[in-house]
Amino acid sequence: MATPQHNSDVLVVSRNEHSDSKEHVYLEETFYILSKKNSVFRVRLTSKGLSLMKETDGNSKEQTILLRDIIGSKCMRSKRRHPGATSCVCSSLVGHQQLKVVDENSGDLDENDISAYLYIYAYILKHSRRNLKRERTTITLRFRSFDKYEDNNKEAQKWRTTLKCLIAGQPITNVPPPNDKKLLILLNPKSGPGRARELFQTKVAPLLQEAEVPYELHVTKHAQYAREFVRTRNVYAWKGIVAVGGDGVLFEVLNGMFERLDWQQALMEVPLGILPCGSGNGLAKTICHLYNEPYIGENLTGLTMALARGKVAPMDVVRIETKTKIMFSFLSVGWGLLSDIDIESERLRAIGGHRFTVWAAARLVGLRRYKGVLSYAKIKDVSNLPRPKLPLTLSHSISQDGALDSPDAEAFIDCDEHADVFTSTVNGKHQRVDSWYSVNSRRSAFYSTRGSEYHSVTSGGSEMRSPVHACMHGPAPHLPSLMSHLPSHWVHEQGEFIMVHIAYQQFIGEDFLFAPRSQLSDGVIWMLVIKAGVSRSQLLSFLLGAGQGTHAEMNNEYIKMIPVSAFRIVPEGTEGYLTVDGECVEYGPIQGEIFPNLVNISVPDTKI
Template sequence: MAELNSRKDVPNDIEGNYADSKEQVYLEETFYILSKKNAVFRVRLTSKGLSLSKETDGNSKEQTILLRDIIGSKCMRSKRRRPGAGSCVCSSLVSHQLKVVDENSGDLDENDVSAYLYVYAYILKQNRRASKRERTTITLRFRSFDKYEDNNKEAQKWRTTIKCLIAGQSVSHMPPVAEKKLLILLNPKSGPGKARELFQTKVAPILQEAEVPYDLHVTKYANYAREFVRTRNVYAWRGIVAVGGDGVLFEVINGMFERLDWQQALAEVPLAALPCGSGNGLARSICHLYNEPYIPQNLTGMSMALARGKAAAMDVVRIETKSNIMFSFLSVGWGLLSDIDIESERLRAIGGQRFTVWAIARLLSLRKYKGVVSYCKIKDISNIPKPKQPLLLSHSVSHDGALDSPDAEAFIDCDENTDVFTTVNGKRHQRVDSWYSVNSRRSAFFSTRGSEYHSVTSSTSEMRSPTHACMHGPAPRLPALVSQLPSHWVHLEGEFVMVHIAYQSFIGEDFLFAPRAQLSDGIIWMLIIKAGISRSQLFSFLLSITSGGHADIETEYIKMVPVSAFRIVPEGTSGTLTVDGEQVEYGPIQGEIFPDIVNLLVPDIQ
């Protein structure tokens, strides 16, 4: 029969319920363990996952590796042993020193006819304090037959079934058709500047195990990602991944809205964010909503979401200023929090701690801003009607017409030197372990078969961008920025410490701004803090925002309001306005929410 061996022993102290009658069993096999007498594993592959039942001397303990925790599998062969090594495979199995190589490797042990199936999983472990994902590799050794080809056929049957189940496709004898690549847009300067290293060490290995190919492009300048998605055939990719802070995704989203086919592109090509910046508000919100552990600089859960390919809808807010229109996915800020966000850029090297340091500085020298804050309040957030999306929409135009599309688009080259590094079928190959060389000025990335790395320097490219870009998207329902607002709107005039508006639960890794916010609920949460509040009150408020305790606080100075649209008209010319953490021109600004516009790759619900 076959033998089961795991790099990490399957826990002996975990008891579980055997697969219930509603589960569909696809494959079942018994694997013997030579290192323990009278011990066997009965392994079943079901619609729920990989069920492992360990039987030793009449005692039985069970565990199920859930399908949503399995990332991929691979068939391997044993590696040729060096002179002086153990004389039989059994000895290496007992000592956990089994060496395997790819099926096509030239360094095969022809004497071992076994086929090895490696199943890669990242199991969610929970304890009282926190939860995390733990990597586990289950190795199934098939050796029922005298020929490797027959054993490999059995192993491939399991591998194909696992691939079909992970992909959500009907189980067949043929593996799922190879999908398109992911497009990875990485900002190497996000946050403390560790995006390259984090991608190489945390993300690339998971994508390799999941056999998800990708094209990786490193951004060269501001709005590189925006130009890229605006001008390329985005349908060639299965999804677009922004690696860095929230600013990279802001570029991607607005680049998509600058396409004439924005509606189709956003419907067919999901987006994703891998948090390698300082804020990482959207990624933190996604993990919060999907019960996925969020550990700074640990991208396991979000990387699994890229491989699984499940998408959920997200609202966006159309923002209008005097001369620009943009689409926001996170927040709009005026006053204290925006000052902290922008002014702390000089401390970017210390990561997210820069916000805390600068918050103290701003509290000591508290500023006040005069202006008018207006909003359309949502009276009943429990049963909010979602606005209907028009089927045919023209591009958005600002009140002064400055954003009208040119009659003809002229094109210029904006990326003329691109070297492509590929792991297969390419003229220039990099060593498999070159992804460890993160300090290399021009290092390639370890990638899945068919994946490509486009370096910071370039030699060839198809990228061409229009000289003039115009913003498209859903047509506005609000009056023009200089026009009068409807009579039912609420207007507040005076001095403010800050006004911050968000549509996600978190606006930073440690800022639970709107605990009740969902990715798509049609609600904008507007926090208004008026001047006159004491520093001690403000300090207590900022402490409570880390846990969301501020959401139920309402005083004469603090108000949290659910709205569907807003307008801010500051007085003077000195101040800071931000959209998704990016500074925009200071002056009148307004926004309205459009539900279900963008699709995001999200984790499986736990």
């Protein structure tokens, strides 16, 4: 069978009506391959995907491209051939002339070609010897059964509309499903080694364009920009909020949502997403691992496809309290060795995730001990916890009028109302406002699908304005105040610790499988305790085994993993680091408790 990525030109000649008992057949056509004699493709669009059966001289081969691997489609017309373009006498030696197509509204159409071309874009999951990866594939179907382009285009549009309905999981109609809301994308250009903008341009924007997903992109200008942005804007205007960068960008977004008076409705109606361009990327790796999606560094294909599909799953968050602040966490809390490595390796940010390995070696040489009291509410039997909810698809927000459903809507001020907006496409034509690849460019524009916008880093008159009082809201705590006595059933451990690290995701970094049994929504906090007295060889074994999660089964005098529902750490002294989702917080007493299913997070489509 000819590989689909070769964009084989095919011609419609007939339609067959037989069906498959195992799957519903929506459309079916037979195509000839122009470049090969006695070869035809029988193409079916079914509830499972796109079935391609090649028949040549009585032999047949079949391939099915799963619906979950198809991201979008587009109808095109052939491009006008300019005089002299094929006059070279050696052109026939190159092979069959490559098909060139343009948008149907283009002024460079070949009026002599009445064919309509349907391009179908897919990213097929491929098994290699070492891992899984997605391979981009383009299938080109040429419709030319009728004498007029309008009739052929009508057939191609019928296939396109049906495919769009199937991808969206909506009933088949003659009208494509609406896509009126944009994604809000908040990108931190300084995340990790500082390549977030480049990765978005090269890895994310083309996929969103193929999927016809409009978006509005804002590049963060300073610390807490993303937090203030989501707190002060009408988030119901977007169908989702995507953090591009490290875990820190999502931490800002999450806490900005909890600072809204309408936090509960906002989190219910507006899902969050993450595209990893940072150093840690723990949540992104966890999502890919749980949903069998390949995770390859700086390859954002799978998670971008998840954004296009619109599938979300509930996720637990942990309410964190220090002496002066309340915050919400989705990843981890750290005290001791791992937090030291995380914070002190910031000076090596330019080398990306390798900074953790380098600094871990330094910290093993100069091992520190921390005195304090650790208290926790232990979960005795994690096997009896409720199963996590299945992924779901959010419908359109019920807040369609564009107004905040908040008793104090006037307190929410539109930050950035004077920002420059660059519309990246007009009538399907890309219009680059400025060169993306110019390092010294004052403004850089991303290309995108119709209606998408880019807000420049250097937008004038766009200083962030916030409500006078930013107050943390969220669910009421079940724990006593930080300085009060804890319930009698809690366990207390006092002494010297090398580290206490607490997480609620499987991975706390790309290569650190911290809690293999964790789920996105299971109500469990996993607490790793390493006490003073552990040998350096044991610590080295622990760090070397972090990629496989072998430490999770340890339970000895010095190292143990404990499932808990709440915790409190009271360190002695003033020297040390406490981190929440990789961000440094004030050193002192800290406590946290888990709240299940408070956030909806974008996940890959696992439907077969």
